[in-house]
Amino acid sequence: xxxxxxxxxxxxxxxxxxxxxxxxxxxxxxxxxxxxxxxxxxxxxxxxxxxxxxxxxxxxxxxxxxxxxxxxxxxxxxxxxxxxxxxxxxxxxxxxxxxxxxxxxxxxxxxxxxxxxxxxxxxxxxxxxxxxxxxxxxxxxxxxxxxxxxxxxxxxxxxxxxxxxxxxxxxxxxxxxxxxxxxxxxxxxxxxxxxxxxxxxxxxxxxxxxxxxxxxxxxxxxxxxxxxxxxxxxxxxxxxxxxx
Amino acid sequence: xxxxxxxxxxxxxxxxxxxxxxxxxxxxxxxxxxxxxxxxxxxxxxxxxxxxxxxxxxxxxxxxxxxxxxxxxxxxxxxxxxxxxxxxxxxxxxxxxxxxxxxxxxxxxxxxxxxxxxxxxxxxxxxxxxxxxxxxxxxxxxxxxxxxxxxxxxxxxxxxxxxxxxxxxxxxxxxxxxxxxxxxxxxxxxxxxxxxxxxxxxxxxxxxxxxxxxxxxxxxxxxxxxxxxxxxxxxxxxxxxxxxxxxxxxxxxxxxxxxxxxxxxxxxxxxxxxxxxxxxxxxxxxxxxxxxxxxxxxxxxxxxxxxxxxxx
Numbered sequence: 001x002x003x004x005x006x007x008x009x010x011x012x013x014x015x016x017x018x019x020x021x022x023x024x025x026x027x028x029x030x031x032x033x034x035x036x037x038x039x040x041x042x043x044x045x046x047x048x049x050x051x052x053x054x055x056x057x058x059x060x061x062x063x064x065x066x067x068x069x070x071x072x073x074x075x076x077x078x079x080x081x082x083x084x085x086x087x088x089x090x091x092x093x094x095x096x097x098x099x100x101x102x103x104x105x106x107x108x109x110x111x112x113x114x115x116x117x118x119x120x121x122x123x124x125x126x127x128x129x130x131x132x133x134x135x136x137x138x139x140x141x142x143x144x145x146x147x148x149x150x151x152x153x154x155x156x157x158x159x160x161x162x163x164x165x166x167x168x169x170x171x172x173x174x175x176x177x178x179x180x181x182x183x184x185x186x187x188x189x190x191x192x193x194x195x196x197x198x199x200x201x202x203x204x205x206x207x208x209x210x211x212x213x214x215x216x217x218x219x220x221x222x223x224x225x226x227x228x229x230x231x232x233x234x235x236x237x238x239x240x241x242x243x244x
Numbered sequence: 245x246x247x248x249x250x251x252x253x254x255x256x257x258x259x260x261x262x263x264x265x266x267x268x269x270x271x272x273x274x275x276x277x278x279x280x281x282x283x284x285x286x287x288x289x290x291x292x293x294x295x296x297x298x299x300x301x302x303x304x305x306x307x308x309x310x311x312x313x314x315x316x317x318x319x320x321x322x323x324x325x326x327x328x329x330x331x332x333x334x335x336x337x338x339x340x341x342x343x344x345x346x347x348x349x350x351x352x353x354x355x356x357x358x359x360x361x362x363x364x365x366x367x368x369x370x371x372x373x374x375x376x377x378x379x380x381x382x383x384x385x386x387x388x389x390x391x392x393x394x395x396x397x398x399x400x401x402x403x404x405x406x407x408x409x410x411x412x413x414x415x416x417x418x419x420x421x422x423x424x425x426x427x428x429x430x431x432x433x434x435x436x437x438x439x440x441x442x443x444x445x446x447x448x449x450x451x452x453x454x455x456x457x458x459x460x461x462x463x464x465x466x467x468x469x470x471x472x473x474x475x476x477x478x479x480x481x482x483x484x485x486x487x488x489x490x491x492x493x494x495x496x497x498x499x500x501x502x503x504x505x506x507x508x509x510x511x512x513x514x515x516x517x518x519x520x521x522x523x524x525x526x527x528x529x530x531x532x533x534x535x536x537x538x539x540x541x542x543x544x545x546x547x548x549x550x551x552x553x554x555x556x
Binding site for chain 2: 054056065075079092095113115116125137138201
């Protein structure tokens with residue numbers, strides 16, 4: 001059913017730390033590797049070794065240059081489904097293939113019901129959904145629904161593949177609906193941000209902005225130092241000899 | 245947005261078809277035009293033919309067209325599903341009206357009722373089509389108060405100009421229908437100009453800053469996540485050069501509005517069959533012009549996901 005649940009018991013989602021993400025793409029490849037055999041399998045690659053490569057990915061890492069009056073910095077920016085509280089991608093679906101789970105808030109696609117009309121991808125402002133032209137259906141991030149509840153995995157592995165792979169711990173997984181959860185406290189502590197809040201989709205995922213720049217480092221672009229008082233003794237003698 | 249021809253043709257053809265069906269249902273059912281067998285047959289075949297051709301064309305856009313029947317299920321939340329339900333439901337009164345008006349040569353009574361219900365169904369279906377686009381928040385050019393009225397006005401316009409050509413062709417033309425076709429063409433012109441003006445001045449609050457959550461200053465894309473074009477860029481990254489857009493807008497105005505308006509105005513003063521020929525040319529030019537208009541409707545629409553790729 002494409003009508004949204006009035007509320008979900010949990011709001012499972014990701015928190016992505018833009019301060020520590022190094023843009024290594026480990027989350028991208030880990031996602032592709034897990035999900036090409038997972039719930040939405042396969043993540044088709046079209047012409048993978050040819051001249052015009054195409055394919056389905058759930059997670060893509062952009063890089064931006066953010067310039068303010070304080071200077072510029074490079075920000076690596078992983079982009080994936082935000083599992084919104086008001087996902088228009090679900091309500092526009094004419095077949096009931098797209099749905100939001102009442103239990104944990106995860107937005108999923110039932111591949112067997114999808115007619116491939118692509119309207120959900122138009123309704124998503126974040127570009128989270130990608131069409132698989134080989135199978136003719138829409139695909140999207142599942143929040144690794146087949147990992148996080150998987151009894152066959154060790155408990156510490158029951159997190160999305162992208163979170164497990166991140167070498168800098170820039171990705172965090174948990175219940176954002178529970179204010180006491182570690183992930184919610186991290187959002188409060190670091191001022192986590194929702195993307196495009198003005199559109200009213202109420203994304204579950206949060207992004208932690210890069211930390212403020214430290215004032216401790218040497219200012220290499222500062223003007224040259226003033227001449228100091230001439231030094232006496234042996235070093236002063238050398239300085240005078242070299243200055244002549 | 246990528247202007248897929250299947251969708252461009254679908255919205256244009258069904259718009260004209262439902263406009264014509266509504267007019268035939270109203271005028272025929274209430275007896276304003278005589279129940280002429282050949283006029284009725286050609287008229288209903290044209291209206292339903294445009295609708296069926298459009299609906300078939302729309303399934304060409306689907307990845308799994310064999311599952312299209314599933315699209316009737318989610319009318320509670322989805323405008324696309326509502327469109328599917330409304331379009332199919334409208335066939336019932338349309339068929340009854342066609343049987344009564346064309347085959348049984350009757351108007352009034354249950355035929356009038358079927359005609360009016362068919363006209364209402366046609367209007368509702370066009371509204372649902374318009375709402376599919378008007379409800380999409382990521383595309384500011386569509387998510388505006390101009391979109392829904394545009395679909396209604398253009399359906400009425402193309403349907404009326406087509407109906408006028410049909411009536412004129414059967415020597416059943418009337419000044420009233422001709423005047424209505426001319427007026428609604430001028431209304432369509434005005435609405436399109438107003439829409440373009442609104443879109444050209446549009447200030448969109450969503451920026452690369454809000455898209456990335458990086459507050460203040462400028463956010464410049466320095467590296468894409470992929471080196472080749474992906475689905476998002478193919479579907480949502482369509483760009484049209486400003487000079488091409490200006491030229492296509494002029495072509496739209498000439499074909500869809502100016503030429504039909506002039507031809508219809510001339511038709512007032514022409515004897516039959518010249519007035520019928522002028523009316524037919526007006527309908528053909530307008531349909532061609534509306535295909536260009538609909539192509540531009542997609543090509544000029546910008547999706548927020550392109551902000552992630554450094555495009556405005």
